[in-house]
Amino acid sequence: MIKFDCYDKKHKSEYGAIRCAHPVRFSVHANVSLETEHINMIVRSKELTRTFRLDKYETDDDWDIFSGYITLDNPGFYRYRFELVKANGIMYFAGTKDGHTAVIGDWLPEWKVYAYNGDFTTPDLPGCVMYQIFPDRFYRPDDFSPLQAKNERIIHGSWNEKPYCCYDYAGFKCNDFFCGSLSGIQQKLEYIKALGVTHIYLNPIFESAENHRYSTSDYMNIDPYLGDNSDFISLCRRAREYDIKIILDGVFSHTGDDSIYFNKYNHYDSVGAYNDKSSKYFSWYNFSRYPDDYDCWWGFKTLPNVNEKNKDYMDFITSENGVLRHWMKLGACGWRLDVADELPDEFLEAVRKAVKTENPDALIIGEVWENAVTKCSYGAQRKFLEGNQCDSVMNYPFANAVCEFLKTKNAEKFYDSVMEIINDYPAPAVRWLMNMLSSHDTARIINRLALDSMPDRSCQSSAQLSEQQREHGIELMKIAVFLQFTLPGIPCIFYGDEAGLDGFEDPFCRAAFPWDNIEKTLLNLHRRLGIIRNEYKEDFLKDIEFLCHSSNIISYMRGKLKIIINLSDTDYSMEDFTPLVCHNCENGFIKSGGAAILRRTENE
Secondary structure, three states: OEEOOOOOOOOEOOOOOEEOOOOEEEEEEEEHHHOOOEEEEEEEOOOOEEEEEEEEEEEEOOEEEEEEEEOOOOOEEEEEEEEEEEOOEEEEEEEOOOOOOEEEOOOOOOEEEEEEOOOOOOOOOOOOOEEEEOHHHOOOOOOOOOOOOOOOOEEOOOOOOOOOOOOOOOOOOOOEEOOOOHHHHHHOHHHHHOOOOOEEEEOOOEEEOOOOOOOEEEEEEEOOOOOOHHHHHHHHHHHHHOOOEEEEEEOOOEOOOOOOOOOOOOOOOOOOOOOOOOOOOHHHOOEEEOOOEEOEHHHOOOOEEOOOOOHHHHHHHHOOOOHHHHHHHOOOOEEEEOOHHHOOHHHHHHHHHHHHHHOOOOEEEEOOOOOOOOOEEOOEEOOOOOOOOOOEEEOHHHHHHHHHHHHHOOHHHHHHHHHHHHHHOOHHHHOOOEEEOOOOOOOOHHHHHHOOOOOOHHHOOOOOOOHHHHHHHHHHHHHHHHHHHHOOOEEEEEOOHHHOOOOOOOOHHHOOOOOOOOOHHHHHHHHHHHHHHHHOOOHHHOOEEEEEEEOOEEEEEEOOEEEEEEOOOOOEEOOOEEEEEEEEEEOOEEEEEEEEEEEEHHHO
């Protein structure tokens, strides 16, 4: 009797979030038998409620169409609902339980819409592919000799050994190193470029006592086991010759206890906050009982939290000569912000101002695991994507949706998960969503797809996939990368995924790259998809248009390209389309368990 679908442009004239002060048309279809006079659209935020009137625009067969333009003036998160107004009063109507298509009802579940600043823009660089590298585990040149470090470190004798973990070694300190280096990354730039890569995202590279380097010791110097500052300059310069930009990991919510700033172990020639209350760094930290009781990240004593609102600390990171602009002057082209949801708004806004002042085309990606628009932390609705903080975020919701779809074959749920993000996020942010399948914080995608659940973490050092499980995981991963490379956003390959590297959770997802045992079919598929991303980059800027999301089949258009994932028991015809790349296709059909990217035949 009543229809409204927020994902359909017949009902909402633009996908996604609304630009402030920009009118967007909403249309509700009511059956003529309801004799509706007009429809009220009630929009509310935490601060205010507004009512917009939708008047009858036209009648199409049995449907009266009520339409009106809605303008939101202030950025933020809103919810909205509709009321049908009849001659004898108001008739409420509501959506189905998933909030998509409306029917007459006695309750008012609400839709949601996000408003963002009208001047919010993100870098304009289509056809991108990102490659994430955990530097210690990527490549160690034969002639590389690490510089002397200030702290105790262990070097693995063999590149192919398993990383150490806390369940195997008493007093484990995350101080086992494989000695991958910046010069090693530079030597592999040709390999990386063959994947179609335009951006390399490096996990932390600043000096740190631990192999993950999220416990920063010195923000102004490269870790000696990676090289030195001149090696970073050389890497950036050489990468530019391949049209590759370097993105750094900004770890600004905490430092290491073994650092210039805290100096708990007196390894540095500085007066750290732990050493004396007169230290110039003392105000960065919060002590409850000096010096041993202090605020630390998630209870880890090696990671003392900093007060990001402290003016001295904020200036140290964001001023003209601060950490951000220092490394950008040396060649960095952007930042991924570690635990962005733990950084205050004032700090994130200062970060954006500093980065965009140095280079307006630099990229800022926030680490947010949930929906970044609805995310609340520390009692407040977050503003990551309003236009004054991040350009975009890591896209864990897509990664989880892809994994669940391939394991359950529930196409409708996959569609809902994808469309929720597209509907909620600003278009400039959607363009730069970091679409990864694995990361340094999750089990490898092969393991996630191969198993129904992960073994207990205490058992993961001895656990391994059977050959049958591994083959199953690889086959499903081949389908997953079709989705990764074609959904809105940019694909981000976690080093080694393209080579068939498997691994359970941290630290086993951070194993050394298998240079002597690369899974060639996976590698070739990634290379082919990287070529397509570049060759058809304008098509990947087009809105996604779903054609099918039922019966275990997903298909959608990106410009003139058609993407099909067939998890049904029947074959799917490629009629009238030319295949660009296929998995498990034969005689013009996509077989069960197959995937393809096709192009309209008439566009040959």
